[in-house]
Amino acid sequence: MHRALNRHRNILDFALSSLMRRKAKNISLFLVYTLIIFVIASLIFFVQALKREAALLLTEAPDMVVQRMIAGRHDLIPTRYAEKIGAIRGVSAVVPRLWGYYYDPVFQANYTLLVPDTEPPPPGSIMIGSGVARNLRIKTDDLVTFRSYSGMPLLLTVTAILPQHSELVAADLVLMAAEDFQAMFRMPKDVATDLAITVANPRELVTVANKIVEQFPDTRPILKSELLRTYDSLFDWRGGMMVVMLAVAVLSFVIFAWDKASGLSAEERKEIGILKSIGWETGDVLLLKFWEGAVISLTAFLAGVLLAYLHVFFSSAALFSHALKGWAILYPQFKLVPAVDGYQLSVLFVLAVLPYTAATIIPAWLAATIAPDAAMRS
Amino acid sequence: MRPSTGFILLITTGTALLLLMGGHARSSRTARKAELQERARLVHRLRLTDLCLFTEARYTRHPAMADLHAPFQDHPTALEHFPSGSLVTPPVTLQRSYAPRP
Numbered sequence: 003m004h005r006a007l008n009r010h011r012n013i014l015d016f017a018l019s020s021l022m023r024r025k026a027k028n029i030s031l032f033l034v035y036t037l038i039i040f041v042i043a044s045l046i047f048f049v050q051a052l053k054r055e056a057a058l059l060l061t062e063a064p065d066m067v068v069q070r071m072i073a074g075r076h077d078l079i080p081t082r083y084a085e086k087i088g089a090i091r092g093v094s095a096v097v098p099r100l101w102g103y104y105y106d107p108v109f110q111a112n113y114t115l116l117v118p119d120t121e122p123p124p125p126g127s128i129m130i131g132s133g134v135a136r137n138l139r140i141k142t143d144d145l146v147t148f149r150s151y152s153g154m155p156l157l158l159t160v161t162a163i164l165p166q167h168s169e170l171v172a173a174d175l176v177l178m179a180a181e182d183f184q185a186m187f188r189m190p191k192d193v194a195t196d197l198a199i200t201v202a203n204p205r206e207l208v209t210v211a212n213k214i215v216e217q218f219p220d221t222r223p224i225l226k227s228e229l230l231r232t233y234d235s236l237f238d239w240r241g242g243m244m245v246v247m248l249a250v251a252v253l254s255f256v257i258f259a260w261d262k263a264s265g266l267s268a269e270e271r272k273e274i275g276i277l278k279s280i281g282w283e284t285g286d287v288l289l290l291k292f293w294e295g296a297v298i299s300l301t302a303f304l305a306g307v308l309l310a311y312l313h314v315f316f317s318s319a320a321l322f323s324h325a326l327k328g329w330a331i332l333y334p335q336f337k338l339v340p341a342v343d344g345y346q347l348s349v350l351f352v353l354a355v356l357p358y359t360a361a362t363i364i365p366a367w368l369a370a371t372i373a374p375d376a377a378m379r380s
Numbered sequence: 381m382r383p384s385t386g387f388i389l390l391i392t393t394g395t396a397l398l399l400l401m402g403g404h405a406r407s408s409r410t411a412r413k414a415e416l417q418e419r420a421r422l423v424h425r426l427r428l429t430d431l432c433l434f435t436e437a438r439y440t441r442h443p444a445m446a447d448l449h450a451p452f453q454d455h456p457t458a459l460e461h462f463p464s465g466s467l468v469t470p471p472v473t474l475q476r477s478y479a480p481r482p
Contacts, residue, residue, distance in 0.1 A: 011384045018383035056431055058416060062424035067445065076447045099427055103438055112435050114442075118426050133432070167415045168422050173432045174441070196445075198427045224444060229429055232444040236467075297387060304394030311401050315408075328464035330436035339412050340405035 017293035039306025041251040047314040049237045051338035056233040064198035067224045078193040092206040098194030111331040117180045125179040129162040133173030133332050151188045173334035266365045279374035287370040295362030299355040315340045434464035
């Protein structure tokens with residue numbers, strides 16, 4: 003046992019000094035490797051944390067939202083629908099929601115205007131998300147002017163700014179009274195944007211949705227499970243953000259590993275030839291190459307993962323924010339609650355460390371099986 | 381010190397930091413539980429349905445609430461207009477077939 007350990011340590015010593023001899027090449031290799039692991043691990047951390055947060059927050063979303071469709075487009079729903087839907091067996095509450103979008107032509111940002119059904123701000127005043135406050139550069143008690151759809155300016159006082167840690171859900175929110183909302187968009191009083199429905203027994207949701215569609219064929223019910231599935235597919239390996247970002251990182255890793263696997267340099271072949279001629283066995287040469295690969299891949303894996311953790315949870319994934327922002331002026335500043343998925347990290351370890359280590363062994367094995375003088379001459 | 385000793389120390393430190401990272405994630409979750417609960421209460425009170433991730437277009441701000449053809453703007457084969465539209469997959473309801481089955 004002790005002898006085997008000593009043999010490994012001696013070969014590891016030799017592997018490290020061999021790596022140090024080609025310092026520039028190996029340091030650049032280590033940096034590229036670390037960068038790739040960093041990007042993939044950052045993506046895993048970021049998506050896992052967002053997925054977890056979305057799942058936790060959206061369990062508090064309405065059980066069902068009913069929209070009215072006209073010619074394939076979402077339209078305003080008459081509030082009389084609410085009374086009839088409320089009478090369906092199993093429905094415990096129907097709340098008409100008033101919400102919409104306002105484009106601020108001065109700051110070129112989109113805000114979500116919303117009327118809370120509980121404790122709405124009094125008419126003439128608003129509560130805003132911290133993203134809006136940052137964008138408009140305003141604070142509590144300041145006045146804001148919105149241009150209403152009748153062309154008249156609507157003067158509103160900011161009574162409160164929502165806490166900064168709520169930005170992930172509320173950065174662009176402007177909460178206002180129903181009167182102001184209706185004045186703003188010249189909206190009739192007997193319509194709502196959609197209806198939020200609470201069903202006493204979650205197992206009856208699909209039955210209630212079917213009854214709604216039967217009674218009102220122009221409506222589209224969206225169940226909470228569908229909301230959750232939308233976010234699941236948004237952050238899924240197969241679709242959306244993950245595919246776009248992961249494809250680049252994985253592709254660069256494949257090119258990198260392929261390049262490494264495609265062969266040894268003349269200097270490395272010569273070194274293998276010399277080692278064989280002084281009595282090293284093929285097994286020793288392979289062990290040496292294994293340790294060379296393992297030193298680089300293990301250190302790069304550890305450095306990449308640790309840097310990714312710092313990047314995502316301490317700098318709020320600063321590198322991804324540009325990709326997420328798109329053309330949006332208003333982007334939420336949020337600090338994700340860390341979520342580390344051991345399974346995905348293990349998969350990353352297996353996919354990143356093992357193929358690279360194997361890729362360094364195979365060409366070495368090919369070189370080590372030929373005669374030492376041929377290896378030295380090649 | 382032998383180079384292998386330095387390497388073993390480096391890997392041990394890295395592994396310890398990796399374990400610390402897991403510990404930090406766990407303790408942060410506990411420490412920020414109240415903050416998360418407050419966010420969840422806000423979602424419940426305001427009856428919110430989406431995360432505020434992309435504010436550039438209505439179908440990226442509220443992907444779960446989007447019109448059936450919103451991502452395709454004017455007609456179903458129009459090219460995607462907004463950059464974040466390429467990051468957001470269509471809502472699940474869009475994947476459901478509305479056409480009568482033959």
